[in-house]
Amino acid sequence: MLSLPQMEIAAIQTHGLTRRFGALTAVEDVTLSVAPGQFFGFLGPNGAGKSTTIKMLTGLLEPSAGTMSILGQPFVAGALDLKRQIGVVPEGMALIGRLTAPEYLRFVGRMYGLDRDTVNRRTEDLLQFMQLDNERRKLVTDFSHGMQKKLALAAAVIHGPKVLFLDEPFEGVDAVASGMLKTMLQGMIQRGATIFLTTHVLEIVERLCSHVAIIHQGRLVANGSIEDLRAGVASSLPGTEGNQRLTLEEIFLSIVGANGQEPAQELSWLT
Amino acid sequence: MADLGAMGKDGQMEAGAGPFSRLARAQYAALGAMRWWMVRSGLRSIHGVLDLGATGISLMIYSFMGLGLGIGLGVGAFFIASHETWRLLLIEFWIVCIVWQTVPLALASFERQFDMSGLLRFPVNFSAYFLLYVIFGLLDISTILGGMCCLGIWSGIALARPGMAGWTALALAVFAFFNILLVRAIFAWVDRWLAQRRTREIVSALFLLVVLSLQLLNPAVHQTRHSGPGSHDDQLERYHQVESEAGPLLKTATAVQRWLPPGLAGSAVRQAAEQRRGPALGMLGVLGLYVLAAGAALAARLKAEYRGENLGEAPSRKKTEKRDDGWLLDGAGPVAAVMEKELRTLLRSMPLLYALGAPVLMVFIVGSLFRNGAASHPFQLALPVCVAYGLLGFSRLIYNNLGAEGAGIQMLFLSPTPMRTVLLAKNLFHALLYGLSALIAGVLASLRLGWPPSATVVGVTVAWLLFALPVNLAAGNIFSLTMPYRVNPGRMTRQGGSAGSALLSMVVQMIALGVGGAVFGLCILIGKLWLTIPILLAMAVAAVFAWVQVLRKSDALANQHKDTLLATLSRTE
Numbered sequence: 001m002l003s004l005p006q007m008e009i010a011a012i013q014t015h016g017l018t019r020r021f022g023a024l025t026a027v028e029d030v031t032l033s034v035a036p037g038q039f040f041g042f043l044g045p046n047g048a049g050k051s052t053t054i055k056m057l058t059g060l061l062e063p064s065a066g067t068m069s070i071l072g073q074p075f076v077a078g079a080l081d082l083k084r085q086i087g088v089v090p091e092g093m094a095l096i097g098r099l100t101a102p103e104y105l106r107f108v109g110r111m112y113g114l115d116r117d118t119v120n121r122r123t124e125d126l127l128q129f130m131q132l133d134n135e136r137r138k139l140v141t142d143f144s145h146g147m148q149k150k151l152a153l154a155a156a157v158i159h160g161p162k163v164l165f166l167d168e169p170f171e172g173v174d175a176v177a178s179g180m181l182k183t184m185l186q187g188m189i190q191r192g193a194t195i196f197l198t199t200h201v202l203e204i205v206e207r208l209c210s211h212v213a214i215i216h217q218g219r220l221v222a223n224g225s226i227e228d229l230r231a232g233v234a235s236s237l238p239g240t241e242g243n244q245r246l247t248l249e250e251i252f253l254s255i256v257g258a259n260g261q262e263p264a265q266e267l268s269w270l271t
Numbered sequence: 272m273a274d275l276g277a278m279g280k281d282g283q284m285e286a287g288a289g290p291f292s293r294l295a296r297a298q299y300a301a302l303g304a305m306r307w308w309m310v311r312s313g314l315r316s317i318h319g320v321l322d323l324g325a326t327g328i329s330l331m332i333y334s335f336m337g338l339g340l341g342i343g344l345g346v347g348a349f350f351i352a353s354h355e356t357w358r359l360l361l362i363e364f365w366i367v368c369i370v371w372q373t374v375p376l377a378l379a380s381f382e383r384q385f386d387m388s389g390l391l392r393f394p395v396n397f398s399a400y401f402l403l404y405v406i407f408g409l410l411d412i413s414t415i416l417g418g419m420c421c422l423g424i425w426s427g428i429a430l431a432r433p434g435m436a437g438w439t440a441l442a443l444a445v446f447a448f449f450n451i452l453l454v455r456a457i458f459a460w461v462d463r464w465l466a467q468r469r470t471r472e473i474v475s476a477l478f479l480l481v482v483l484s485l486q487l488l489n490p491a492v493h494q495t496r497h498s499g500p501g502s503h504d505d506q507l508e509r510y511h512q513v514e515s516e517a518g519p520l521l522k523t524a525t526a527v528q529r530w531l532p533p534g535l536a537g538s539a540v541r542q543a544a545e546q547r548r549g550p551a552l553g554m555l556g557v558l559g560l561y562v563l564a565a566g567a568a569l570a571a572r573l574k575a576e577y578r579g580e581n582l583g584e585a586p587s588r589k590k591t592e593k594r595d596d597g598w599l600l601d602g603a604g605p606v607a608a609v610m611e612k613e614l615r616t617l618l619r620s621m622p623l624l625y626a627l628g629a630p631v632l633m634v635f636i637v638g639s640l641f642r643n644g645a646a647s648h649p650f651q652l653a654l655p656v657c658v659a660y661g662l663l664g665f666s667r668l669i670y671n672n673l674g675a676e677g678a679g680i681q682m683l684f685l686s687p688t689p690m691r692t693v694l695l696a697k698n699l700f701h702a703l704l705y706g707l708s709a710l711i712a713g714v715l716a717s718l719r720l721g722w723p724p725s726a727t728v729v730g731v732t733v734a735w736l737l738f739a740l741p742v743n744l745a746a747g748n749i750f751s752l753t754m755p756y757r758v759n760p761g762r763m764t765r766q767g768g769s770a771g772s773a774l775l776s777m778v779v780q781m782i783a784l785g786v787g788g789a790v791f792g793l794c795i796l797i798g799k800l801w802l803t804i805p806i807l808l809a810m811a812v813a814a815v816f817a818w819v820q821v822l823r824k825s826d827a828l829a830n831q832h833k834d835t836l837l838a839t840l841s842r843t844e
Contacts, residue, residue: 060684060837062830077830083687092841094681098616110608111686139619155682 009072011036011163011194012057017066019052026052028218029066034196034211036071036162039189041209042198045256049218050198051091054167057196058088070163084112087161089169093152097141101132101151104140105158112159119158126154129184131177145172153181157188164188164195170204182208206248216256226251295399302390302403318754318771318835325771332774333412337419340370344420348427352435357541363424364446364533371417371450372457388576397577401570405455413454421447428540438543438551445555446536449562453532456569463572465621532561605688609696616675617704627664627708655732655791657716658709659784662743665705667758669747670776671769672697674758678841690829691822694751698744698818709736727800731791734807739783741811741818746779748821752828755839786810 012034019027027049034040044050055061057068059077068075073082088094096104102123109119127133130150135143140151149172156164164185170178185195185208199205205212212229214222222229226248233251246254289295313319344363351359387404395403421443429436464470528534535558542551617623672694673680683693713732754772787807794803829836 058685060681060833062833078689078826080687080689083685086685088681088685090681090685092678092681094678094685094841096612096616096679096682097677098619098675099612103612103615107608107612108682108686111605111682111688113605113687 008035010034010069011038012040012068012070012196013072014057014068015066017053017056017068018064019049019056019061020064026218027056027215030215030220031066032213032220032223034194036194037189037192038211039185039195039209040197041205041212042196042215043202043205043212043252044198044215048215048256050215051167053215054088054165054196054198055090058086058090058165059083060090084159085161086163086165087156087159088165089149089152089156089167090165091167093148094155095140095148095152097139099140100137101127101140101143101154102136104151105155108155109158114159122158126158129180130154131180146174146177149173150177150181157184162193164193166195166197166199168199169197170199170201178204202248202252212248214252214255222255229255289396290398290402292396292399294394295396295402298393298395298399299403316835321771322754322769325769325774329770329774330410330415333415334419337416340416341419341421341423341426343423345423345427348424349431350427352428352431352544355544357537357544360424360540361528361534361537364537365528367417367420367424367446368450368533370420371413372454374416375411375413375454375458391577391579397574400577401573404569404573405451409451414451417447417450432544435540435544439540442536442539442543442555442558445558445562446532449532449558449565452562452565452569456565456572459569459572463575465625530557532558535561605686605692606696606699609688609693610700613697613700620675623668627668627704654713654716654728655735655787657712658732658736659739659787661708661712662705662739662780664708665701665743666773666776666780668704669701669743670750670772671754671756671758672701672747672751673755673836673840674751676840677757680836680840684829684833684837689826690752691825694748694825695822698748698822701747702740702744705740706736727804730804731800731807734804734811735787735791737811738807738814739787741814742783743779745814745818745821746776748818748825749828750775752825752832752836755832755836757840 010033012032014033015031017027017030018025030049030053042050042053052061056063057070057075059075059079062077070079070082071085073079075082096107099107105123105126106119109122114122127136130153132147132150132154135147140148143151149169153166153169156166166185169181173181182204189195197205197209206226209226211225212222213220213224222232224232229251230246233254234246236254310323313323344366347363348360351357351363387400387407390400390403425436425439425443428439461474464474529538535554539551539554539558542548542554667674673683676683683690713729750772754769754775756769756772790806790810791800791803794800794806
């Protein structure tokens with residue numbers, strides 16, 4: 001597994017992070033480090049514990065055990081100053097349906113303590129950038145899923161966070177907007193922000209992320225740069241030649257798919 | 272893995288038509304099982320157990336209320352049947368109808384309703400959907416009260432005239448069915464009208480028009496009655512004058528009401544009692560037509576829903592170009608932000624506005640009830656009672672103040688704003704709103720009961736308000752964090768609910784009212800009404816202290832119940 005240089009303060013650091021729901025352990029003993037300025041992909045099949053992990057990292061869920069720190073500070077309930085440094089697009093998008101997009105962005109900006117001019121200026125910038133400018137009088141509840149995603153992303157960055165957590169941000173977003181968002185996120189990375197991304201679209205992870213962790217059945221099963229993972233998987237796969245470049249999907253499937261699962265039974269009654 | 276292949280295409284039931292097709296029956300069974308599983312799953316948490324217990328207690332309370340009404344109407348029906356004064360039976364049927372149709376409006380805040388529209392993704396045929404809509408929630412307050420009233424009337428008549436038991440049961444059954452359909456049709460249509468701006472404006476205008484009409488009618492009717500004392504001859508003369516003026520109107524009203532459902536049901540029983548079976552059947556037939564009409568009104572609404580209507584309010588292109596940069600409340604702080612958000616949400620939610628405004632309007636409409644007979648001496652507690660009644664409309668807002676956040680609750684937890692600040696902003700907003708509402712209710716009540724009101728009564732009212740408001744806000748914050756339920760601010764009906772929260776909020780409100788009343792009563796007893804004010808003010812100080820303590824602990828409480836809050840409020844159904 002990849003580790004950070006000794007002196008560098010991790011943007012995100014967890015140690016033994018665990019979450020249990022009754023008898024079920026959704027996330028078990030997850031230990032990882034994300035360096036500042038890293039675009040980090042957090043992958044896993046459905047129900048693996050991705051969203052649970054992201055909820056714990058953003059304070060939406062109390063860990064049952066383990067510690068975590070953001071930007072070198074322990075992240076506990078009530079760490080309000082730390083919350084100013086992070087932006088989140090959570091699983092449920094955190095939108096308020098009875099507000100319009102500008103109202104919602106202004107509300108979020110004020111909740112993060114931005115002054116009036118900054119809130120107004122950034123709201124306009126974000127509405128234009130997200131191409132929501134023409135829908136400024138429409139209630140959020142009447143937005144399409146893709147528009148809601150764009151608004152959620154706009155709200156997550158309005159306060160200029162240093163660490164951004166994105167749970168499936170590209171789901172339902174059209175190709176044009178998706179390209180735009182990728183450019184925006186890469187720009188944030190270039191300016192020193194850290195992004196923690198979960199998505200099922202592996203092509204996006206392959207294109208954007210420098211480092212990847214894979215969680216399966218609540219446990220971290222891989223963690224490192226994509227090149228490291230590629231090399232590791234290539235060496236363990238029989239018949240794979242050294243110079244053959246595996247895709248992230250192949251890496252993912254070889255790590256997760258081959259983990260004791262039988263091939264899917266064919267459903268003959270489906271037309 | 273099960274041999275899914277063996278099930279094959281033939282495993283599907285025929286869609287079939289009608290509400291009792293094989294598929295429909297299987298779906299009812301599935302829904303019944305689902306409800307049972309939900310109850311069973313709910314019992315896994317303390318919150319679920321409490322909620323179930325509260326539902327049972329609520330049902331008992333409503334049943335007792337219904338029992339009281341039913342016994343009253345039953346005794347009345349017994350005497351009507353015994354003395355053959357069947358004309359008076361109409362009054363009983365009208366009482367039942369009014370109770371059945373108005374109680375859900377008055378007690379909507381305390382009731383959990385079911386939203387069936389989620390079933391439309393399944394192959395449910397329309398008649399099955401209609402039937403489910405009618406059947407689900409039959410154990411609501413109005414049906415319990417109405418059902419008890421009908422049972423009371425039936426018992427009274429059956430005891431006095433056993434031979435009339437069958438006819439009375441038939442008339443009451445048709446009448447009850449009409450009421451069930453009508454109340455659902457009204458709610459379904461009100462929801463539709465309030466969903467879009469244009470229809471909302473029309474309904475609001477009509478509503479205000481009706482209220483104003485009632486106001487114009489009321490003084491006209493009372494003009495002579497309250498014109499002051501006079502000799503017996505004067506009073507007799509005035510009575511004859513009113514009778515001659517209002518007589519034709521009353522005759523018309525009496526004739527018309529006989530063809531309305533309560534009148535028809537009452538007349539059918541009366542005709543049967545007088546051995547005129549043919550006319551009795553005819554009356555029931557006409558009542559049956561009303562049942563069909565109410566059913567058709569409900570079906571028309573549900574049909575549109577079934578077809579997948581979209582009630583979204585897409586703005587026009589022209590309006591889209593206009594920019595709205597205005598801040599309603601200045602100040603960059605989170606308190607101003609939350610208050611502005613609350614205000615915007617409230618202004619866009621007609622159901623909430625109606626809920627807040629209805630008690631105030633009711634004060635204006637029924638204010639004259641507080642006058643003692645023909646004399647112009649209003650009931651001494653009328654002003655505080657009117658102001659306290661206004662607080663009822665705030666129940667859902669105060670006792671579930673996070674309910675309308677939906678997925679936005681995540682934002683509140685993600686932001687660096689502590690929950691106590693959010694609750695403080697909400698409390699301030701609700702207190703301001705209630706202050707305004709109480710002021711309007713107070714002014715309206717005073718206008719109806721005589722202006723200016725006694726300074727002591729005003730003082731008592733304000734002192735009680737200063738005590739009751741923080742009590743309600745403190746309890747509301749606790750219930751909002753521990754027993755939240757999701758609310759759709761765009762809907763008047765088919766809202767979720769928490770029986771525990773509803774029951775406890777009712778208890779708190781009753782206690783606040785009871786304590787105020789007890790202090791008032793004791794001070795009157797010792798002849799020192801003014802003493803009520805310092806006592807209530809001292810209690811208000813204690814209440815404010817309690818409210819501050821709750822606010823201080825609200826972060827810990829929110830953190831403790833974070834999982835429940837997020838799961839309950841941000842779930843999609």
